[in-house]
Amino acid sequence: MKMKSDPNIAQAADLVAQTLRGEQDAPVVRGFFHEPTFTASYVVHDPATKSAAIIDSVLDFDQPSGRTATEFADQMIAYIREGGLEVDFILETHAHADHLSAAPYLQGEVGGEIVIGREILTVQEVFGKVFNESAAFVRDGSQFDRLIEDGETLSLGELEFIALHVPGHTPADLAYVVGDAVFVGDTMFMPDYGTARADFPGGDARTLFRSIRRLMALPEDTRVFLCHDYKAPGRNKFVWETTIGAQRARNVHAHDGIDEDDFVAMRTARDATLGMPRLILPSIQINMRAGHLPEPEDNGTRYLKLPLNSL
Template sequence: MMTTAIAQDKALIAAEDIVRAARKTPARQPVVTSFFDEATFTASHVVHDPETGRAAIIDSVLDYDPASGRTAHDSAQAIVDFVREAGLTVDWLLETHAHADHLTAAPWLQEQLGGSIAIGGAITTVQDTFGKLFNAGEDFARDGTQFDHLFTDGERFSIGNIDAVVLHVPGHTPADLAYVIGDAAFAGDTIFMPDYGTARADFPGGDAGQLYRSIRRLLSLPRDTRLFLCHDYKAPGRDNYVWETTIGAERDDNIHVHDGVSESEFVAMRTARDRTLGMPRLILPSVQVNMRGGHMPEPESNGIRYLKMPVDAV
C-alpha cells in the first residue's frame, strides 16, 4: 500500500509541470457566479468565459428531504434561471468528487441545459467500495460509465477561450479533483476557508497523509490564484458564509495546513479531529446517488426507486 501511494504521489507531482506550462502567459479570468445552499452548506459555481459565453457548472445540488425521501429542484432551478438569463451555453457539468453531504443535480441540469457530466477517473474505486457496502448487485456498473467523461490527472480542456487543467487531489476521497480554470481554482472539499481548515480524511479510501500532499500540491499554484470552495460552515467568530479566497491566503493563514506545518503534524491533527466528527447527515443517500453520476437506482417491480440504509455497517 505504501509503495503504491508513493508511486501515485510521484505521478501527481509530475503533472504539476502541465499547470506551470499553462501559466507561462497571463491566465485569462473567467467570470464566477456562486450559489449557496444553506441546507447542505454547499457552494455551487457557474464558471463562464465572458468572450464566448461558454460555461461550466461545478458541484450542483439536488434538494433532498431524508424524512420523506422527496427531491426538489429549487437550488438547481436558480442556476438554470441564471444561465438562461445570461445567455450562456453549458459545456460541462463538473463534479469535484462523489459528495457525501449532498446529492448532485447534474443529470437534471443536463436535461435543462445540456453539457457533459464529468468526474475523476478514480470514481471507479469509490464505486467498487460503496457498491459493496450497498450491495448494489451486478447491474451496477463500477467502470464510471454513468458519467460522460472521466478526467485524468493533468488533463487539459477549455471553457470557451479559457484554458483549464485538472489536478487529482486525493485524500478526502480517492477521486477528488481540483479544476484550474484560467486564474481560478475549484478545490471541492479538499480545503476550506483559512479560518476553518481542511477536509476530513476518515471516509473509506481517505488518507490524511495523502490529503496533506494533495493540498501542498494545490498550494503550489500562484499565490494570486482565486480559490473557490465547495463548502463553508462559518468558522467560530464569523457570522457570514464565505467560499472564495486565494492560494496565498491559504498558505499564510490556513489553521490546519499553512506554510510550515509538516505532514506528520497535519496527520496527527487531522486524525485526532476526525475521531470527533459524526457522519454527514446525508452521506448514505448522497453516496448511493452520486456514485451513479446523480441518477437514482433503477425502479423496482412496483415502479418505485429505493435508497438503501445499511444497519450497523458504517
C-alpha cells in the same frame, strides 16, 4: 518542506500566470450557496465565447419525506439562460457525501457532459459492496459521460481547464484550474476553518496533506473557490472564496510551515471526533451513479438503501 517538481502543477501554474499577465481572460465565476448542505456550487464561463461549466451542483433533498426538488438547481438554470451561456460541462470534484448531485436534471435542461475523475471506479467498487449492489450497477464509471485523468485538459471556449488529482479526502478528488481560478472541492475550506476530513473509505490524512501542498504551489494570486463553508468560530457569514496566498499564510491546519506528521496527527485525532455526514448514505448511492436515481422497482417507486452498522 521541499516538494518535488510536478509537471501538472507547472502546467496549471502557467495557465494561471497567463491570466495574471493579461494574456487570456479570467473566467467569470458565479457562486450559489445551498445553506441546507453548506455547499457552494458554481457556474463558470468564458467571457469571450460564453461557454460555461457547472461545478458541484446540488439537488434539494428532504430526508424525512424522501422527496427531491430542483429549486436550487433552477436558480443556476435561470442564471445560465439569462446570460445566454452555453453549458459544455457539468463537473464533479468527487462523489460527495453530504449532498445529492443535480447533474442529470441540469443536463436535461441546459446540456453539457457530466465529468468526474477516473478514480470514481474505486468509489463505485467500495460502496457497491457497502450497498450490496447487484450486477446491474456496473463499476466502470459509464454512468458519467467522461472520466478524466490527472493533468488532462478540457477546453472551455478560449479558456482551458486542467484537472489535478488531489486525493486524501476521498481517493477520487479532483481540483479544476481554469485561468486564475482553482476549484478545490473538499480538500480545503476557508483559512479560518482548515481542511477536509480524511476518514472516509479510501481517505488518508497524509495523502490529503500532500494534495493540499500540491495546490498551494499555484501562484499566490490564484482565486480559490471552495465546495463548503460552515462559518468558523467568530465569523457570522458564509464565505467560499479565498486565495492561495491566504491559504498558505493563514490556513489553520495547513499553512506554510506545518509539518506533515503534525498535520496527520491533528487530522486523525480530529476525524475521530466526527460523526458521519447526515446525508452520506443517500448521497453516495446517488452520486456514484452520476446523480441518477436508482431504477424504480416493480411498483414504480425508487428506493434508497440504509445499511445498518456498516459505517
